[in-house]
Amino acid sequence: MTDRAEQKNSSVPEGIWIMRQTWNDVLFAHWPVDASNLRAMIPPVLELDTYNGQAWISMLPFMLTNLRARFLPAIPGARAFPELNLRTYVTYKGKPGIYFFSLDADHRLAVLGARTFFHLPYFYADMKAEKNGDGIDYVSKRRGDGEAAFRAAYRPISAPFTAEEDSLDYWLTERYRLYTTYRNKLYYEDIHHHPWLLQHAEAEFSVNTVAEAHDISLPDSDPLLHYAKKQDVLFWPLRQWR
Template sequence: MPRRPGHSPGVQREPVTAAPPRSARPALLRQDWRDVAFLHWVIRPEVAAPLLPPGTRPDLLDGRTFAGLIALRMAHTAPLGGPPLPWLGSFGQANVRLYSVDEDGRRGVVFLSLDAGRLLPALTARTAGLPYSWAQVHVRHVGDRCSYHLDRRTGRAHASIDLRVGPRQEPDPLELFVTARWGMHHRVPTRTVYAAVEHRPWPLHAAELVHWDTDLLAVAGLPEVSGPPVSVLFSPGVDGVRIGPPA
């Protein structure tokens, strides 16, 4: 009997936990992540599977997997244990991501695209094989409204998102599944690697999507995603994020 994409009875997936299950020390990179918007759509596992690196499969919640569009401000980026970069290390970013699990049961994300508002960080990350592009990315948070605007400088891709931020809430199973992600799967020339991520649990708020217009998901390889997202969340962010070296 053929297996469903994402189904592997021989592997026990690690639990979904609000706190990281492993350390990301020594950190390859430290950052603060601020004013974070989480938008998610349901997609079919057979759509996600070909877009994931070898050795991983779609991670499923009740038989479903998801595509995420995440927009935020990066601040105080500090590479390789050094001090934070004052100007170069703070910028807007957006990413399109899928949800993965590997042969060891580790859950993570796979980035289909990343757009950064600084050229040098985008070029540096691109040399490591990450799908970064240089873009104009503006994040504005005033009162209970937070807006994000992105125009990619190389190629045509854009995003315009306006949220009304609501009260803080405890995440339900779907919201925990798409936010409590403690690693990244990434394809390098000879293998798939995993980099751990460590930070305190997300403070999450309900959010109303007042306006959105984007082609980032279609450009990233998900043209079938349409309609409003099934989940919209906001977080004021987390400081002291640690990203570990590829393992």
């Protein structure tokens, strides 16, 4: 299990950030899963992270806006599009982070760039996120893979709050590093943002087969849900662990 004192250290990474994004209308949907089954699905070099011995899988649908690389012009047509992430929680040498099984996005060039330069498992999907009063209607269907589909309606149901350190809410959301592998080498990327301003949420999932497309079985129990209206995020360069 993560040294929680280590996870509290969300200071600004060294060096210069290279990209910024804004994440809007984020739903965090978290399911407890069997750690022994999940262990075989992540690279051996990484340690599966657990909270009090429990492993977790999370799905995050949101709308990405304001995508911009530092010192470079904006990517044509890529300033705003939906994204859907499937992730779990890992550590390496005591540093907690995220491991992605998939990232679906509704922009071909962004998907190609992320796969090429960041070695992340991005997939091109037909997606739509629409406001419905105070909620969001969200649809995703991966191109070329009809098994990876998602449809949900979600909305916040509480006042905003920041998660208490050492809580499960904090452990699941306050992550400032992602890990990925490429050609048997480990890479990591640091990010930075303000602490999440969360709200409790409710959601109705009418289609949810993205995890199954990656041979991950979600439990029948209702997920733990959080909502965040907006988060500005900075990204540092992808680095190979040496």
